[in-house]
Amino acid sequence: MPDKFLLPTWVQPHTMIRPLFPRLALPAFVCILSVWGNIAFSGAAKPEERELSITARYNIPIAELSGLAILRSGMKATGTNDTDGNISLYAIGDASYEIASFRINRSSGEASNRVDDVASILSKHIKDASQWEAIATDSVDTLCMLSETRSEVSCLDLSLKAVQGTFKLDVSNIKYLDRAWQDRPNSRGEGMILMKNGHALILKEKQPSLLIEFGPKGDSPMGYGPDTFLEHGEAFTISRSSHWVALKVWNFSDHLAELARDASEITLGPDGRVYLLSQESSTLIRLEKALKADEDKVSVDHDAYWKLPIGIKKAEGLIIDADMRPWIGIDVKQKDKTNFFRLSPIESASD
DSSP, X not given: OOSSOOOOGGGOGGGGSSOSSHHHHHHHHHXXXXXXHHHHHTTOOOHHHHBOOEEEEEOOOOTTEEEEEEEOTTOEETTEEOOSSOEEEEEEESSSSEEEEEEEOTTTOOEEEEEEEOTTTTTOOTTSOOOEEEEEEOSSSOEEEEEXXXXXXXXXXXXXXXXXXXXEEEOTTSHHHHHHHHHOTTSSEEEEEEBGGGOEEEEEOSSSOEEEEEESTTOOOOOBSTTTBOXXXXXXXXXXXXXXXXXXXXXXXXXXXXXXXXXXXXXXXXXXXXXXXXXXXXXXXXXXXXXXXXOOEEOEEEEEEEEOOTTOOSEEEEEEOTTSOEEEEEOOSOTTSOOEEEEOOOOOOOO
């Protein structure tokens, strides 16, 4: 609630010094005030109700953790067939080509993990930094990692043994995006969601923050919504081309830009909605349900946002489990430090 209660200009005290009908002035004022108050505050969450809390802490042995991807119930994880509702996920960092396969027992909370270095599989030098900032998976057998400065996506099978494809992100057909891409190589892709038809939603970090749809050259943009996201059991289509072309760019609406000073991650929730994480604003935001290809801006879904706990700094990774609990990964250089947090549940989208 605001520190100072301000009335609309049309009911400020100075306009009521000499009311036309003195006996009716006070009841009218109360009535107007009551109506305006109901409009202004109905359904609005108090600041403390928007702040999430930490309910569990873990360590994923990945330096500078930068991206997370969850395997939904029934998906085949590395070495396991996760049909018992346990949480299985992959985690990456931007300092190496290591991929952590992390599994949490839903009832006991106990965690197990395995770390694989896939540099040799991808024909990369182990000593080099991957610059991986995002990771995404389908529900079948594809795992893709986005390298920010290389502007490149590499896809493997879930066993992390076979390369399915490597794709360069081509933004040259959109001039202002190409200029921003070239001027700030450390402010490119930060989040990724795989879609139908071999398309992908990629989140640009800042200066400016953008949502971009990539796909094979010659394709038309789809936008996003229930009909564009991969269904359970649907494989991501691997393009024959070695390039993904920028098909459409959406700017942030004014309200979204106010809530998110930067953009660190996007993920698809179990409710089929897109969630955005802002590191600088320490905020989790639900985006609008559907975004059309002919629109120019992406916005917030009915002012749905939540503040991260004060103790979480440098939030980089985000997943949301089947119980609508956000899990946040943070950028810590040491592999043995706590870098993964389970938070209190958020409200599922109602429509």
